[in-house]
Amino acid sequence: MINVTNEMLIDVVSDALAGKRESLLMRLRVMAKKLKKESPELANKLESLLLHTSGAVAVERAQPLIPKAAPVDADSRQKLLVETYPVVIDVEPVWPSKTDVQLNRFVIEWEMKERLYKEGLHPSRSLLMGGPPGVGKTLAAKWLASKLDMPLLTLDLASVMSSYLGKTGNNIKAVLNYASSFPCVLLLDEFDAIAKKRDDATDVGELKRLVTVLLQAIDEWPNTSVLIAATNHSELLDPAAWRRFDRVIDFDYPTKDLIQKYLISKDIGDNLAGYISARLDKVSYAVIERAINQAKRNSIIENSPLSSSLIDELLEGESIEDVIRTMLAENVAQRKISRDLGIPRTQVSKFVKTEDEGNE
Numbered sequence: 001m002i003n004v005t006n007e008m009l010i011d012v013v014s015d016a017l018a019g020k021r022e023s024l025l026m027r028l029r030v031m032a033k034k035l036k037k038e039s040p041e042l043a044n045k046l047e048s049l050l051l052h053t054s055g056a057v058a059v060e061r062a063q064p065l066i067p068k069a070a071p072v073d074a075d076s077r078q079k080l081l082v083e084t085y086p087v088v089i090d091v092e093p094v095w096p097s098k099t100d101v102q103l104n105r106f107v108i109e110w111e112m113k114e115r116l117y118k119e120g121l122h123p124s125r126s127l128l129m130g131g132p133p134g135v136g137k138t139l140a141a142k143w144l145a146s147k148l149d150m151p152l153l154t155l156d157l158a159s160v161m162s163s164y165l166g167k168t169g170n171n172i173k174a175v176l177n178y179a180s181s182f183p184c185v186l187l188l189d190e191f192d193a194i195a196k197k198r199d200d201a202t203d204v205g206e207l208k209r210l211v212t213v214l215l216q217a218i219d220e221w222p223n224t225s226v227l228i229a230a231t232n233h234s235e236l237l238d239p240a241a242w243r244r245f246d247r248v249i250d251f252d253y254p255t256k257d258l259i260q261k262y263l264i265s266k267d268i269g270d271n272l273a274g275y276i277s278a279r280l281d282k283v284s285y286a287v288i289e290r291a292i293n294q295a296k297r298n299s300i301i302e303n304s305p306l307s308s309s310l311i312d313e314l315l316e317g318e319s320i321e322d323v324i325r326t327m328l329a330e331n332v333a334q335r336k337i338s339r340d341l342g343i344p345r346t347q348v349s350k351f352v353k354t355e356d357e358g359n360e
């Protein structure tokens with residue numbers, strides 16, 4: 001499995017040509033990390049180059065202008081937003097083809113915005129992303145910010161909601177004003193926090209004003225920035241809020257095919273990936289990712305094959321023997337089984353022998 005993708009290479013070249021030094025350095029660091037496994041020597045060379053280059057030659061940069069005065073909470077003086085630039089993604093997102101088309105179309109609209117302006121149109125400015133936890137909403141926001149080469153500003157609405165709604169309103173207004181003052185992607189995470197508040201709000205009037213502020217902000221959003229709202233509960237949203245977004249993208253749990261693709265992208269052999277994905281239902285990428293990381297730790301500590309730890313983590317009540325048995329029944333070659341599961345060939349043939357003896 002090649003870890004450094006063509007897309008990464010293109011990103012690096014285009015950063016280099018555009019003179020985007022910071023972004024280029026970040027991408028090269030990610031690349032060096034990815035190369036570590038398959039070409040350690042190349043990775044080391046790259047790392048040493050990176051080490052010696054910091055602070056050298058001033059390359060002309062087309063850095064976006066990020067204003068210094070990010071909004072803070074009036075009482076605590078804590079920053080309300082998390083700002084990231086450049087946004088670099090070190091995973092290859094696996095989307096269903098419909099989502100892939102929707103996201104790519106969003107980017108193309110921005111790349112061809114001049115054409116749209118000429119026709120009196122503008123690229124999509126606001127995007128509502130709904131779906132269960134851990135299926136890639138935040139990742140999609142990062143991916144868009146990275147493709148559009150804009151800073152990503154994240155506001156967690158659940159954490160900014162204080163019992164004193166007047167203050168919450170002021171904080172949100174400050175964030176919206178700030179984010180619409182320069183080109184950026186603003187991600188309003190947990191967008192339903194406001195809708196949820198409706199049930200227990202003591203001051204209904206104040207809450208209504210807050211919702212109005214938000215709806216107005218979506219209506220008046222400038223052509224220069226992107227507003228993304230993410231929620232686990234789009235069903236809680238007012239139709240008035242829902243219809244204001246230029247685009248709505250629904251995220252869902254990955255299908256078996258996508259899980260298999262995802263596992264393969266994480267260097268899991270294709271037969272094992274197929275075996276595991278066929279047995280998972282309504283599981284998020286976040287859960288699978290955590291299981292892979294745990295399995296890696298277990299396999300080092302217990303000195304066991306990663307495949308066996310992974311089966312333990314993801315498939316309750318199954319063992320590596322079950323997998324070998326199924327693969328043999330599906331006529332997968334012993335050589336392939338041994339490679340996919342990372343176990344010696346002799347272990348597979350020994351297993352076949354014991355099974356045969358058992359059947360006699």
Ligand SMILES: Nc1ncnc2c1ncn2[C@@H]1O[C@H](COP(=O)(O)OP(=O)(O)OP(=O)(O)O)[C@@H](O)[C@H]1O
Binds near residue numbers: 134139140262
């Ligand atoms: N489509 C995907 N392809 C590859 N990895 C993914 C994908 N979706 C999610 N992941 C991984 O799963 C983890 C959780 O994803 P993310 O934070 O985007 O979920 P989310 O939908 O925003 O969840 P929440 O609703 O809890 O905020 C991340 O580490 C991310 O890299």
Ligand SMILES: [Mg+2]
Binds near residue numbers: 137139
């Ligand atoms: Mg998220």
